[in-house]
Amino acid sequence: MHYSMNLKAEPPINYFREWTNSCVDDQLIHLNVIPLEGQRPYEFLFYSDAIPRRNDGRVTSQILKRYQHVEEGGWWCSGIDLLTGEEDLWGCFKPSQPRHSYDQKKLIKYEHPPKTPTSLFALKIPLHLWHQIASRYQIEILPEDIDNNQPDFGFWQWFIAHPQIPLCITEGAKKTGAxxxxxxxxxxxxxIFGGYRVIRDEYGNRIGKSHLIPQLEKLANNHREIYIAFDQDTKPKTIKNVNAAIRQTGYLLTRKGCNVKVISWNPELGKGVDDLIANHGQSVFDEGYKNALPLELWKAKSFSKLTYPVNLRVNSRYLSEQHILGSISSNNLQKLDNFDLAYSTNFPAKLVGIKSAKGTGKTKLLEKIVSEAVARNQKVLVIGHRVQLVQELCQRFGLKYITEVDKKSDNKLLGIGLCIDSLHPNSQASFNPETWSDGVVIIDEIEQVIWHGLNSNTCRQNRVEILRSFKTLMQNVLGGVGQVFIADADLSDISIDYLQALAGVKLEPFIIQNDWLPGEKEAWQVFNYPETTPKRLIADLHKHIREGGKPMVCLSAQKITSKWGTRALEAYLKKQFPDLKILRIDSESLAEPNHPAYGCIKSLNQVLPKYDIVLASPSI
Structure with missing residues (x-):
């Protein structure tokens, strides 16, 4: 049985200060937190009938020994059982002397009642905070709403009856107090995974669908808006777990009709929401709350995040080998784990990722990497997803594209470029991944290359062979003594995780991140047309050209049967503007020797300014 608390007694300053340091109201602390020491923590923790006991009802010596540390004292926090409206038996105890986990790798900071399902913290609210909440949402508290016989004065029942009031979900009692x-x-x-249950059998195998815990389900009523505010961690593994918990909890809440949003902030401002408020004030959280992303948008953005630690961070309009290599040298960056290369290089890892905005010189940096590899007689393989792009890279790197390779001299070549479509033994490249274990692999625009390999129609017939070769290549290079360099303006965990999964080895990638972003002068003005047809866009394009504009229009189709493809739009614009020079760049024009677009990919900067209008398909 729990002891009632004397609200006039001042708790020991150590834990009371801990809660006030988290910006928690004094009265709220008094209502929900109690100091315990000696035998009293056992009374709060050991109430489950499932706990092993002796014949006389005493908890077994093994259990008592495991929890002996709680006798040194600590604090207990519990709130309201939302299913009954009574004080909750369940809660948490924070011992002043925590124990280690079974594997001795971490301290267990909080103890929950063993052998009983976890619940949630719905803390008791002092009346002045209730009024503050009601005022925020402009809801009147009626005299009959307040019940002095209830431990929470009736607050949570009032909240359940007002689904127009949003709910924030966080992790940890102090954070909800803040x-x-x-x-x-x-x-x-x-x-983070405490909001739902997964049905499993006695062997731990999943045998049913996940479902919300009953207490949370009771709050997820009548299309309530729910904000998730979990910790903003910096460890990649923790971030993945937090994101997984948000996705699953958010999904289950959405199934109940709730509108779910996710609150995020810069981890440097504070890990937990209480740290954020304590470090930078309530207004910073208010701003994060206002800018919370809808769950689906948050999910889309979370997939594109790069959470791996950045080894070298720069902020420069253009990357340069002097800048990067000089920084690596001056910072004395150490070789990362599992690092053993066939050749000495300037980059201290087998897997090197470069994240930098478009047009900031990533390819220029890769040129230096390729030239150094060739100079030391190391083989170089360049992989891309578009023929024209890989051909241009090969031209800049001084390598041959696969169609330029004479099979008789194939073994003598130190480097080639090819599309991932050709990454299999039956292609023109007759690709053999076994020959690249000590080579350098360059994959520019890695995010699109992976997507192309997994999803594109051009890879469909040979996809199994392509992916098998790609896997063997990564196993040989990353598991061997070669290096892989990947670059993308949108480099994310997905690409790095995928390559490591293919290789079957856990590596520490060396990440170079350029934080430079274009300002107003460098940025493009973007116009959004939400309509399902491009009629308004065509009208605006027509007006833009008449006013002297010289547009480059990117389209998704080329065939004459496509109503708004390159050929159809070319015919339309020639009729409207017969005196203007129009260049059409698509698979047909690029392959036609007599067409002005033939061979233009290698010199776009010189060719495009000669035309008034440029129409381009994805072939560019």
Whole structure:
């Protein structure tokens, strides 16, 4: 049985200060937190009938020994059982002397009642915070709403009856206390995965669908808006777990009709929401709350994030080998784990990722890497997803594209370029991944290359062989003594995770990130047309050309049967503007020797300014 708390007694300053340092209201602390020491923590933790006991009802010595550290004291926090409206038996105890986990790798900071399902923290609210919350959402508290016989004065029942009030979900009791203090209704889970259950059999095998815990399901009523505010961590593994928990919890809440949003902030401002508020004030959280992303948009953005630690961060309009290599040298960056190369290079890792905005010189940096590899007689393989792009890279790198290779001299070549479509033994390249274990592999625009290999129609017939060769290549290079360099303006965890999964080895990638972004002068003005037909776009294009504009129009189709493809639009614009020079760049024009577009990819900067209008398909 729990002991009632004397609200007039001042708790020990150590834990009271801990809660106030998290910006939690004094009265809220008094209502929900109690100091415990000696035998008393056992009374709060050991109430489950499933706990092993002796014949006399005493908990077994093994269990007592495991929890002996709680006798040194600590604090206990519990709130309201939302299913009954009574004080919750379940809660958490933070011992002043925590124990280690079974593997001794980490301290267990919080103890929850063993052998009983976890719940959530729905803390008891002092009346002044209730009024603050009601005022925020302009809802009147009626006299009959307040029930002095209830441990929470009836607050949570009032909240359930008003689905127009949003709910914040966080992790940890202190964090929900900080949010409640700020005037937000909030509950806390004991862990990021604590909002739902997965049905498993006695062997731990999943045998049913996930479902919300009953307490959270009771709050997810009548299309309530719910904000998830979990910690902003910096460890890649933790970030993946947090994102997985948000996706699953958010999905289940959405199934209940809730409108789910996700609050994010810069981890440098504070890991938890209480740290954020304590370090930078309530207004910073208010701004994050206002800018919370809808779940689907957050999911899309989370897939494109790069959470691996950045080894070298720069902020430069153009990357240069002097800048990068000089920084590596001056910072004395150490070789990363599992690092053993066939050749000495300037980059201290087998897998090197370069993230930098478009047009900032990533290819220029790769030129230096290729030239150094060739100079030391190391084989270089360039992989891309578009023929024209790989041909241009090969031209800049001084390598041959696969169609230029004479099979008789194939073995003498130190480097070639090809599309991922040709990465199989039956292609023109007769690709053999076994010959590249000590080579350098360059994959520019890695995000699109992977997507192309997995999804494009041009890879469909040979996809199994392509992916098998790609896997063997990564195993031989990353698992061997070669190096892989990947570059993309949108480099994300997906690409790095995928390559490591293919290789079957866990590596520490060396990440170079350029934080430079274009300002107003360099940025492009973007116009969005939400209509399902391009009629308004064509009208604006027509007006733009008449006013002297020289547009380059990128289209998704080329065939004459396509109503708005390159050929159809070319015919339309020639009729409208017979005196203007129009260049059509698509697979047909690029392959026609007598067409002005033939061979233009190698010299676009020189060719395009000669024309008034340029129409381009994805072939460019």
């Amino acid at each position: 949010l409640l203090t700020g005037g937000y209704v909030a509950i806390a889970l004991p862990g």
